[in-house]
């Protein structure tokens with residue numbers, strides 16, 4: 001058995017967008033960082049074809065203050081990191097039409113209220129009429145009622161961004177080890193003292209440990225969490241589809257939908273990417289299950305929203321990447337009660353890319369100062385045993401922002 005020499009202020013497990021951007025931020029703050037990745041950087045949910053939506057529109061209210069910080073950081077890093085981070089601020093529309101059984105005034109009421117809250121919590125949002133929406137996005141079905149417009153929303157090349165943050169971290173002195181799978185957290189008293197790799201090597205933790213291994217996090221945490229630290233988290237395999245654009249139509253913005261599970265975007269090469277819909281799963285032998293039915297539902301929703309897609313040809317479908325989802329659909333960011341030098345973050349619930357740079361901003365603050373920023377309170381694991389915490393945090397946020405507005 002070998003032992004890694006050298007000590008680091010931070011050991012980070014998992015080289016997705018969270019691990020890579022944390023390695024960047026902490027190195028930038030002058031700290032020594034070791035990033036351990038089981039495969040290659042961006043091998044998990046932060047990698048793969050196409051682009052990710054980078055949106056505030058339609059988010060859980062508790063995430064809105066953090067996503068506003070994130071969108072601003074995406075804009076800044078796109079300008080300041082050489083070669084950018086693959087971010088395009090194209091603006092986002094959440095389309096509204098009238099689902100069966102609902103009344104137009106109810107839908108309008110909800111959307112106007114949502115626009116007010118999103119704006120108050122740092123994400124400018126405007127309710128657009130049908131004609132205003134069609135002027136921005138002429139290929140939409142004329143049957144729509146309108147849309148919520150977020151000018152700061154956009155899209156990002158997730159694979160490129162993740163690799164860029166890892167490269168920048170290395171330039172700043174971080175050590176990135178690829179092909180090293182962590183299998184166990186070693187600890188004494190109330191601190192992590194090291195991590196054990198699959199080949200038996202022990203990597204010492206002399207400073208702090210950060211777990212951002214997404215689908216690998218639950219297994220690492222399980223032996224160190226107390227019984228009251230519930231992690232009601234499961235894995236999800238979202239489906240992404242790519243179709244041709246034979247008539248050279250334009251999709252100008254990131255498109256979502258109020259009641260259809262749908263995201264439509266146009267990639268820089270003109271291909272139309274459809275995602276955000278029904279997910280698939282793998283059976284015990286690793287075969288995809290439910291892929292064809294998910295394809296049918298997701299395509300139908302896309303065509304109802306943008307009729308020209310019915311004349312496209314199918315290019316490919318991909319459901320190879322897993323994201324972790326919490327039972328209440330918002331992330332978990334916390335410290336294990338028994339390990340005072342360890343922070344973990346996962347359960348990004350299918351929408352963790354957009355908000356990543358906001359979370360890593362606050363996680364970095366927490367790691368450097370030892371003081372947990374109040375912005376992270378709604379994401380504590382304690383919400384599963386003390387629901388009043390979540391409610392109070394949301395109300396406090398709303399009161400604060402309405403006072404400021």
Ligand SMILES: Cc1cc2nc3c(=O)[nH]c(=O)nc-3n(C[C@H](O)[C@H](O)[C@H](O)COP(=O)(O)OP(=O)(O)OC[C@H]3O[C@@H](n4cnc5c(N)ncnc54)[C@H](O)[C@@H]3O)c2cc1C
Nearest residue numbers: 014016017018038044045046053182214216348352353354
């Ligand atoms: C198909 C799909 C579409 C999505 N679309 C959007 C979108 O449009 N907008 C949006 O905001 N979000 C979207 N998401 C969610 C977003 O991509 C994820 O929430 C985000 O990328 C998670 O980043 P991460 O760094 O936590 O995890 P990952 O990228 O999964 O990184 C974790 C890394 O840890 C490594 N690892 C795991 N276990 C170990 C171990 N034991 N030891 C060492 N390393 C380990 C893995 O190899 C992996 O590289 C989508 C996700 C998927 C899968």
